[in-house]
Amino acid sequence: MTAELHTLTGAYALHALDPDEQAEFERHLAACPACAQEVRELSATAARLGSALTLVPPDGFKESVLRRIDSVRQEPPRTSAGPAAAGASRRGRTVSNWALAACLAAVAALGATTVWQHLEARDARQDARQAQQATDQVADVLAAPDARTRSARLADGASGTVVVSEERDKAVFVAASMARPPSGKVYQLWFDDDGTMRPAGLMDPGRTAQTVLMDGAVGDASGMGVTVEPAGGSRHPTSQPVALLPLPA
Structure with missing residues (x-):
């Protein structure tokens, strides 16, 4: 394989x-x-x-546009003033305008x-x-040479894998077979800083499998989580987590 x-x-x-x-x-x-x-x-x-x-x-x-311009006659030369000439001049000016x-x-x-x-x-x-x-x-x-992974089975047959590079100070979350969130909701990622959840980006609500670069540095985070939040995300979790994973050592 x-x-x-x-x-x-x-x-x-x-x-x-x-x-x-x-x-x-x-x-x-x-x-x-x-x-x-x-x-x-x-x-x-x-x-x-x-x-x-x-x-x-x-x-x-x-x-x-070119056909419409070509269909307009050029303004005739101006002649001495007179009723006929004045009328022609006015018509010429109208056409010219x-x-x-x-x-x-x-x-x-x-x-x-x-x-x-x-x-x-x-x-x-x-x-x-x-x-x-x-x-x-x-x-x-x-x-990354120092990339480490941690995988877990999630609810309803979904799976999640978090990949962390200490050297890059970044983490990537890979999800597969995720159920779509309810209408008007989105999955939000979090870093777990000793029990304090720090926002780490949003997942695409229209995709059941995706790879997301988590926002921000890993820092001293010991784990990560996923919750269901209102569209646009939240500053703090407003629902029970659908996934909690310790970060790989």
């Missing part, structure tokens, strides 16, 4: 594993520096590809589209950078 796990680095980097495979592979990463390095490299490549995202205006947008307004509208629309493209691309790049940073941090803890 270990040999097969070595072949899953690409699928893991692209989030193509099912929840059980993902949890098993992430446990494998804690003991396989070669796979952890390959995952970092593949994830970086995927993030760079994602950051290359570009967006285009709706189909036919530019052609439609409409053409100017159309051009300005086109420029504004194209400018807005360009800004929209820029913002969308910037957000995509930012999301990719954040995802890459989180992936790198998780992989760094899992592959």
Whole structure:
């Protein structure tokens, strides 16, 4: 089975594993520096590809604007004043003003589209950078030479594993087969500092298997826990823990 796990680095980097495979592979990463390095490299490549995202205006947008501008006649040359000439001049000014307004509208629309493209691309790049940073941090803890693990069976057939690197002063929690929290609730992670629970981040309520880099330094914590809290989390636990694990020595 270990040999097969070595072949899953690409699928893991692209989030193509099912929840059980993902949890098993992430446990494998804690003991396989070669796979952890390959995952970092593949994830970086995927993030760079994602950051290359570009967006285009709706189909036919530019052609439609150009057709409307081309259909407007150029303003005739101004001549000496007179009733007919004055009327033509007024009509010319009306047409000219409409053409100017159309051009300005086109420029504004194209400018807005360009800004929209820029913002969308910037957000995509930012999301990719954040995802890459989180992936790198998780992989760094899992592959740390001093990484230690502690696993436990949780309620309803779920399982949890905490991986701690004293050198990095960080911890990662790996969950599998977790029941979804009630609507409007979220699983919150905690460090146990001699009986005082310190917030350590939130889990994704839409996923039953996930790997979470716990917020903050491990410090002097002797354990960690999981509780069900209102969306957005709490400063202190408001429910009985669904999981309590001592941190590996």
